[in-house]
Amino acid sequence: MSERKNITVHEPLFHLAKRAQIQPWKAWAIRLAAIVLGLVVCGIVAFILIERLHQNPDRIDDFYYSFIKGSFTSNRKIWKFLKNMAILQCISLAVTPAFRMRFWNIGAEGQTLMGVLGCIAVAFYLGGTVPDWLLLVLMFIAALVCGAVWGLIPALFKAKWNTNETLFTLMMNYVATFIVSYFLVIWVPSGSSTLGKLKYGKLPSFGHDYLVIILVVLLLTIFLYVYLKHSKQGYEISVVGESVRTAQYSGINVKNVIIRTMLVSGLLCGLAGYLIGAGLDQSVTTESVGGQGFTAIMVSWLANFNPLVMLITSALISMLNSGAAQISQDFNVSGALPDVIVGIILFFIIGSEFFINYQVIFRKADRTAAKEGVK
């Protein structure tokens, strides 16, 4: 039988197989290759979309240079990049405990916004009437309480009635936005709904305006790493995340863990809100958080929920954002282009995970030849 050679065989061109394990350097090589490939595609897209590039192809160098220029060319830009990264990192840390528990909290945006609102409300009403240090403390408490409440509401519903946390937290974002609009209408009678910078309640600065924020977030990163990795509560979070049945078997009160963990998430969001409100803006708008609550989900996910690795991913995403913004400024193109660029690169980064988990096996060359012989 086996002597029959030239038979028509329709073997598929390639098939996929799950990898059992991959060496870390290989995984990183795949990720790096994906980013490079993403940048190349960005260049091609930009070449097609931007007229100036179209007419003068040599300027493609400028295109990539702008990317780096966005974050690193001046002292001011480096500080700004570090600040952006710190805030993003803080919110990413906030969503992480819940995510490790497989509680898909996509309400960090709203929780952080409520934190900003809480601390600004205190500054608005009490500014000037109490000593500065007391005002800052009260603002801090208000931010944490607001963030925690916003995180606790969906957690209580989940624990009590097993509601879907994803929808619930998403909707809570909109509620938060409208609450902010409501207060802006009350606080700014002129009708412009833009609250100017408040005079009171600014975080003291050492060295540089942003240094306090960066240090706080660094400490928080270490704290959360230890909390998740070495504390009993962190252990419980991992067990609940893996399997509720296992958690019950081991005697863990799953409801309590859900509530407690969302409390932690909410508190950290509140803290991020405080850093934004008291540390940077001294004001609140519906755009105070600016979508970072959603970006944080990706940062946390890409880092595999590891607070230390998150430092890398939040830096990467911040760099992408400021680089893309710089391009739109330098080339004088529409504000949608940065979104396109960020989208393309993220697509490649996330897509690369597929090739880390699976391998593609192509049909062997000799069989291909055999197939082409007969039809």
Next chain:
Amino acid sequence: MEKNMALSMRGITKRFGSVVANNHVDLDVYQGEILAILGENGCGKTTLMNMIAGIYFPDEGKIFKDGKEVVIRSPKDAFALKIGMIHQHFKLVDLFTAAENIVLGVDEDGRYSMKDVNNRVSAIAQKYGFHIDPQKKIYDMSVSEKQTVEIIKVLYRGADILILDEPTAVLTPQEIDKLFEVLQRMKADGKSIIIITHKLHEVLSVSDRVAILRKGEHIATVNTCDATESSLTEMMVGKKVSLDIDRSEPVNVQPRLEVKELNCIDAEGIQVLKDITFTAYSGEILGIAGIAGSGQKELLEAIAGLQPIASGQVIFNNPKKDKPVTFFHKSLRKVKELAAQDAFHDKNGAPMRFKGMTNAQIRAQVAAENVLFREDEVMNLRNKTPLEIRSLGVRLSFVPEDRLGMGLVGSMGITDNMMLRSYRKGHGGFVDRKKPRALAEEIIKELEVSTPGVNTPVRRLSGGNVQKVLVGREIAFAPKVLMAAYPVRGLDINSSYTIYHLLNKQKENGVAVIFVGEDLDVLLDLCDRILVINSGAVTGTLDARTATKEEIGLLMTQTTTQRKEG
């Protein structure tokens, strides 16, 4: 025997990552024969068959059907070649009728007429001696009826090679006999039947030839008439294995766990346990037999505090034991009062009344754990959480059926899994990984767990090693009662015997062992008594030393009204 080749495979290789599931396997199947594929779990039996059925595509090798080379890329290709597979996990739509499931996915010319289909299904059933109602919905069917639907589904598509993946795993002895009769009839009709199994006596009773696989390689194909249980095992495992379980006589038997009139109602309002009453004694293994889903899982979970109990009692008889008093629950004044009532004694059993001692001296004595009292003997575990049960000092170990979904955390290493039941120990908010790590290393050494390291996620370990980790942890807890649900399911012969040996050792140490099993031969060899349950009620208790498989099989399908005491 006819010698017409129906299917042959040459040099079939399949890899999953670095794991070679099949390594250059050659296999021939003749027309009109029953070929058994025998091998331990994970030796690549199912993978090999999946490649014939179009589920997987081989990395290397060729398949020939009736002498012609073929390429099978999908189940559709397989059906076109008249190859059909009956999977271990049925692939049926619950809401459809038998006939609708059978016709699902069949691409026929002409008008779609359910009546025609029903008639054809009935005709096939009649031809081979099945009993089936084509209009019955799947959700109303028993496991064996569902299997019948799967088989007819394949026959309906005109298959002349049928592959059955562990068809007997879920059937009672009587149902197995019936299935084998049907298989013989199909064989007489000229069909080739491939049956995957790891039960030796079934291989010997039903097959014509046996192909043995070991670690992905084809070891040999022998005629069944020339084979014996021990020769097959030797080929399967690669070395001689003793198939005897040493069963010692129970010593110092005392009632340890008494379950009385236990009733449980699940979340859907269905009564899953009905008036269950039994006693587990120390120093014996109590087997629980029953068709899958008869309430075994619920019974163990109710005892472990994981399933709400509607009515009834779970009484735990703790042997008398000296326990040191602490100030954790009692104040100094209370301790002094109790001492005056002769509640305490020292390590030699002499009463302690703290006469002439200062408060500081009393405190020192208590702190040194010299002041002992006798613990309560009887405890009711009804509606206590697992945590409460443990804090009562009841050492109840539980090896659940779902190892990675309940007993262990798949993504964690062995060390972290060791802490699962004990991580609360110690003060402070941080976990202590030193002791769990030592325990993990001890279990790896003692039970010969093969793992790259203590921190390798247990999900990556083989079924046998996962089970060793779980059983090891539960035994390390020094239990008084050890409950194990299907502890050898999916394990190879060597690992299975390791587990039997461990359970026997626990029994000799005076533990009351409750063993839920599915292989009746093992239950009869290992246990002292066997409790048979059906639909959540006890249908009989048998002495394992005198009972027969048929007796158990009968009780497994009997209803409570025909209750019989053994």
